[in-house]
Amino acid sequence: MTESTQPLPFHALPERSAPALDLLAGVKILDLTTSIAGPYAGQLLADMGAQVIKIEKPKGGDDARAWGPPFLHGESLWFMSVNRGKQSVTLDIADARGREILLKLVAQADVVLLNLVARAQRKLQLDAATLHAINPKLIHLSLTGFGVKGERADMPCYDLIAEGYSGVMDLTGESETPPQKVGTPAADLLAGGDAAMAVTAALLRRERTGQGAEIDVSMVESMSRFMTPRLMPFLGSGELSRRTGGRDSVIAIYQVFETADEPMTLGLGNDAIWKRFWEAVGQPDVAENPDFASNANRREQRTGIVEQIGQLLKTQPRAHWLDVLGKARVPAGPIQRLDELAADKALQASGFLYRTEGAGGSIPQVGLGIRFDGRTEGTATPPPALGADTESILGSWIGCDAAQIEQLRADRVI
Template identity: 35%
Template structure:
């Protein structure tokens, strides 16, 4: 069964996380992805670790399935000829070079659109191709700091804290996939491609959502609330008899049901706690009361009672308990792929679920240049050409 993007060809000159996450998503959806690196392999994540499995980096494995890999020296004339041939056959071109670098390589949108006017061209950088920061390198940690995310993450005691994954990269990869799909759809009408300018900074600022809106409307600079919510109470962790549990009461009806489960119905009618607005005003008093109550039972006991009453809650899983959770198996969120070097590799499954055209894993995360011969022969190069390219350092 084909994926929803079967027939779409993507030329991927990106590396590390944001771009590869985007192209893996497109590949899971059925697109053909050709991953281009410098001879020897230039995606830094190939060497990031530990852990490694048979010398293959776990980091690299996480975002590079469903791709074919070739190596091309972009500074050589023959290398540029190879890229030109690939561009002519592609629907999408994606890279994460800085603006001046892609210009120097002769692969700017203004250049490559002359080779293929239907091409969707996606550039991913730290700060975008315009503005005073357009020449700065952008790494996730720096973006989390500059975007304001770290100012609201952690507690007043801990100080600013980054999110535990490179969330700015992941968000940008998702935005890239969304933008590419939108541009492909528009191409059905116009018949021509266009360029997409994405930045980690923009993506992370946009993801501040309600926190940014709270500031823009009120003018009040938000602090670090730790596991508390700036707009909803109670919406945080509580210490049960054995371990912490997350309670997420989203409205007044849920709060009333929570009070019933706690055998404290009078709390729901208390003028200080009856509405969410009042609970925000009297957060400390309410949390102090609830903290005592939640210590009376184990987290599992509370979870059973709260789930039965339709009150959102959950345990704080570590990676071991997460991947042992029956929901993971039920949703196919843990898959195995056979790799020629690493052996059987466990990977996180796709979150995208389709009724007729499901996502599939058709290819293992490739070695650098693993498909040089295959792809170059498809482009019309002879075996002798390929041997010469290898000897001359073109591939």
């Protein structure tokens, strides 16, 4: 786990220290999930003010702790990306004493997050029926590949598998290339967002009725719902969309274009924008041409229009066109690499990209990107070291004293 001694990209980010949000203050969440999707759900809830206790295996912890290189301060950056705002408790839940401790924690919790398939939940007695017998008001959330019911309920799943099922890979890439995965774990993040949304809705209902909940989030269904704008047109017309690269098959014109130096994106999504574009580039006669009056008309003549715009944009560098089109309120932008995204001054100024102090030193952060009354997520609780909060949580939640904790540690239960 060697780390560079040279300045790293995040060293250029502004430093930020802010108090936690309070929207979910007082809500206690046990996060038993690993990898990306479940931990991302837990991070979103922590960002909004919940106390999120991450339950991890005593040896190794969350699988994502080993996902590297790259590592920073000996910790996986993948792990750090989805575990901000949490406290870590190590616990062997396969051990009878570990299970007893877990059930005592469940009795105190408002929410339990799991990414175990249905069979594993029943084996470990962590299924909704068992835990609701201990805590009837508990919100029990399962985030799995295929859901907890049905013929595929016990099948394992990762982001790649869910993307393949959903159709997004079939529609990603150029027409002449093989299917491609999205460049970020999209199914993980979408399902994690769904899980956090579902928990907040269940908390609101419980506030009104006192009723707990059994929530079932499927990565395949979350990712497939993401495909709604593609799937619905097929269901209603039989027209099968195919890969088109950076070109949309419905909107004309909506794609990537080359300029004199760097590529750019351009979206002429309605008639008014179509007119503003041609006026901005000094060809108002095209805007007034009745042959191009509607999107349907433009779709019929897409090939010729794309060629015309392509030739025009190649006459000037990208910066020129972004300036011209920005002033004309025409949707256009660069195709940023990650290093360019990290240096985006607007995102830094908004507080979305920043650095803060972690247990081992300064660390980068990618923010929540949502503001409540002008505030966004707190930075006081960085991604936790494995087991860093075991003693304090077992003491404050269920009254374990120092001698009990020492014995549990000696027996490798924690």
